[in-house]
Amino acid sequence: MPLFDYSLLLTGQYHDMLVAGLLLSLQLLAASLVLALPIALVVALLRLSPLAPLRWLGFAYVESIRNIPLLAHMLFWYFGAPELLPEGIKQWLYEGHIEAYSAIIALALYTAAFMAEDIRSGIRAIPAVQFEAGRALGFGFMGTMRRVVLPQALRVTVPPLISQTLSLWKNTSIATVIGVAELMYQAGQVESATFRSFESFAFASAAYLTVSLAITGLATWYHHRFPVRTI
Amino acid sequence: MLEIINDYWVYFLIGQYPNGPLGGLVLTLLLASCGLVLALPLGIVLGLARVSPWRWLRWPVTGFVFVVRGLPLLMVIFWAYFFLPSVTGVKTDQFTTMLIALVIFDAAYLAEIVRAGIQGLPRGQMETARALGLGYGRAMRLVVLPQALRSMLPSLVNQFVSTIKETSLGYIIGLAEVSFIATQINTQVFTKPAQIYLILGGTYFILCFGLSRFAYWLERRLARRGMSVADPATAPKVSA
Numbered sequence: 001m002p003l004f005d006y007s008l009l010l011t012g013q014y015h016d017m018l019v020a021g022l023l024l025s026l027q028l029l030a031a032s033l034v035l036a037l038p039i040a041l042v043v044a045l046l047r048l049s050p051l052a053p054l055r056w057l058g059f060a061y062v063e064s065i066r067n068i069p070l071l072a073h074m075l076f077w078y079f080g081a082p083e084l085l086p087e088g089i090k091q092w093l094y095e096g097h098i099e100a101y102s103a104i105i106a107l108a109l110y111t112a113a114f115m116a117e118d119i120r121s122g123i124r125a126i127p128a129v130q131f132e133a134g135r136a137l138g139f140g141f142m143g144t145m146r147r148v149v150l151p152q153a154l155r156v157t158v159p160p161l162i163s164q165t166l167s168l169w170k171n172t173s174i175a176t177v178i179g180v181a182e183l184m185y186q187a188g189q190v191e192s193a194t195f196r197s198f199e200s201f202a203f204a205s206a207a208y209l210t211v212s213l214a215i216t217g218l219a220t221w222y223h224h225r226f227p228v229r230t231i
Numbered sequence: 232m233l234e235i236i237n238d239y240w241v242y243f244l245i246g247q248y249p250n251g252p253l254g255g256l257v258l259t260l261l262l263a264s265c266g267l268v269l270a271l272p273l274g275i276v277l278g279l280a281r282v283s284p285w286r287w288l289r290w291p292v293t294g295f296v297f298v299v300r301g302l303p304l305l306m307v308i309f310w311a312y313f314f315l316p317s318v319t320g321v322k323t324d325q326f327t328t329m330l331i332a333l334v335i336f337d338a339a340y341l342a343e344i345v346r347a348g349i350q351g352l353p354r355g356q357m358e359t360a361r362a363l364g365l366g367y368g369r370a371m372r373l374v375v376l377p378q379a380l381r382s383m384l385p386s387l388v389n390q391f392v393s394t395i396k397e398t399s400l401g402y403i404i405g406l407a408e409v410s411f412i413a414t415q416i417n418t419q420v421f422t423k424p425a426q427i428y429l430i431l432g433g434t435y436f437i438l439c440f441g442l443s444r445f446a447y448w449l450e451r452r453l454a455r456r457g458m459s460v461a462d463p464a465t466a467p468k469v470s471a
Contacts, residue, residue, distance in 0.1 A: 067439035068432045069396035071410055076432060079417065080425035173303035177403055184305055197313045205306055212301030 005196060009203050014190045018200065021186030022207050028103060028172040028182060033165060035108035040115035047120050058116070065113035070174050073110055078102040078178040103175035111168045115161055122157030155228050162219040169211055183207060232426045239416050243430075246407050254407030256434060262326065262401065262408060263394040266333035270394075271387075273338040275380075278345025279371065292342070299339035304400055308332040312404050325406040329398070337394055344386045348379035384453060388446035392439045399435075409434065 008014050046058030065073070078099060082090055093101070126149055134144030176184040187204035191197045236243075246254020253261070280292040299307065311332040315323045323331075352375060360370035399410045407415075413431040417424050 063440055063443075064436060067392070067443060068435045069399040069410070071399040071402060072428065072432050072435055075410065075414065076425070076428035080428040083423075084425050170301075170303035173305040174400070176305065184303070184309075187309075191313075201306070201309055201313065205302055205310075208303060208306060209298060209301045213297075216297075216301070 004202075005199055008190075008194065008196055008199050014194060014200070017186045017190055018183070018203050018207075021181060021183040021204075024100075024181060025169075025172045025183040025207075026211070028100070028107065028175060028180070029165075029169050031104050032107035032111060032168055032172070035104065036111040036115055036168070039108065039112035040119055043112060043116035044119035044123065047116065048123065062113045062116055065110055070106065070110050070171055071177060073106040074103060074174060074178050077106045099175075099178045099180045102178060103172075103180045107168060107171060107175070110171070111164060114164050114167070118160035118164060119157055122153050122160070125156045126152050152229075155226050158222055158226070159219055162215060162222065166212055166215045166219075169215060170208065173208070232423075232430065235416070235420060235423060235426060236430065239420075242416065243409065243412055243434075246412055252407060255412045256409045258326075258406075259395065259398050259408040260438075262329060262333070262398045262406075263391065265330055266337055266398070267387075267391050267394050269330070270334045270337035270341055273334065274341025275345050275376075277338055277342035278349065279376075281342055281346045282349050284367070296339045296342050299336060300343075304332065304336050304397055305403065307336050308400060308404060311335075325401065325404050328404060329401040329406050333394060333397060336397070337390065340393075341387075341390060344383055344390065345379065348383040348386075349375055351382060352378055381453065385446045385450035388442055388449060392442045392446070395439055395442075396435070 009018065043058050043061050046054050047062070049055055049058070081102070082093055082098065085093070130152065131144055131149055134148035135141075139147060172182055173184040175182050176188070179185070181189075183204050187200045190200040194200070242255065244255045245257045246252065248254065248257075277292050277296065280288045281296065283289050308329065311328050315328060315331065356378065357370055357375055360374040361367070365373065398408050401408045402410045402414070405411065410431060413427055417427045420427065
């Protein structure tokens with residue numbers, strides 16, 4: 001046996017398994033991101049609300065999610081939560097891809113808590129006088145938001161959101177514990193079928209690293225294209 | 232739920248100890264503490280290398296930090312799990328494997344915290360120390376690092392919270408930490424998974440929330456003291 005067998009990774013059954021895993025990981029990333037962003041926005045607005053009970057609700061969400069490891073979230077959503085549902089829905093769920101749905105729910109809720117904090121601090125970073133100045137210049141509420149406040153807020157908010165996306169990408173690997181056939185799971189399967197642990201983990205590591213570096217590159221590009229302006 | 236706690240709390244806290252290996256919440260805390268204590272000196276060395284003026288030191292360490300931060304912790308654990316025995320020739324147990332993975336992973340993150348702490352200081356600190364005749368090493372050790380480490384303190388507590396959360400991944404290599412024990416209890420009780428995992432989540436929450444509040448308190452306290460000693464305009468910002 002050669003020391004490092006490339007052919008295993010380039011063609012054939014094991015190649016297909018690893019690529020399918022990578023694609024599923026990317027799908028988990030996309031689905032969780034699409035769900036997490038609106039939840040994060042709502043939670044950030046709750047935390048900035050003038051009403052104390054709503055602020056407390058936002059605070060409770062963020063803190064209760066952030067202080068529990070993602071693994072525990074996954075275990076709860078996979079093993080625990082479906083048991084609480086009525087029998088009919090439970091049956092229907094178990095016939096489908098319940099593990100993938102549980103993983104997406106856990107990932108989206110977990111990521112949203114971190115993103116909400118980034119959005120909140122991005123909005124808070126814009127001094128209130130910016131809004132007042134916009135209104136004083138004769139812009140309406142929407143005009144002020146669109147032309148004065150949001151462009152500045154986005155410059156501050158997007159970079160941390162990209163770095164949360166990077167964390168989300170790495171966190172998709174944890175879905176392996178509830179049996180989602182994503183990249184980490186497939187690498188483990190190929191390893192146990194072929195005993196070529198070095199090859200399969202090298203493939204998975206290279207794939208994780210490539211996507212991570214692409215996301216980091218996106219952050220660097222954004223930083224150059226839209227630098228934060230200081231007054 | 233109370234019934235489960237009543238029946239299994241000892242198992243949950245310490246696993247099979249003293250009739251078997253130590254496990255549960257105590258093992259989680261032990262692993263997180265050992266991990267952070269061992270990762271801290273390594274993180275400081277790597278952080279210093281990241282800001283060092285010597286390219287041959289800075290570049291490889293920067294590469295290492297980028298690779299580790301680009302990989303999921305699970306991947307680092309797998310590498311440690313499959314390669315430690317084949318490299319050292321000794322079958323390492325799950326605790327050692329997990330500890331080594333955590334130290335490598337945390338050191339890379341701590342290196343960035345140290346770097347931010349050092350770069351957050353005004354340049355004048357280093358320049359003054361050098362002007363007073365201290366060499367680079369002594370200027371770093373006597374002037375820059377003590378200040379940087381002080382402003383890092385809240386970040387360190389937060390890193391401890393992260394490490395506690397990270398130990399849960401020992402689950403996947405069969406380490407009997409608290410998440411693994413909860414799953415063991417789940418297979419014994421069988422009918423109450425939601426309650427068991429809520430207890431697990433609640434346990435992590437109490438621990439981590441308490442610690443992160445402590446970090447928050449520490450940050451405000453340090454910021455206040457920093458203001459009273461130095462001129463507010465040049466006072467180092469407490470790194471986020």
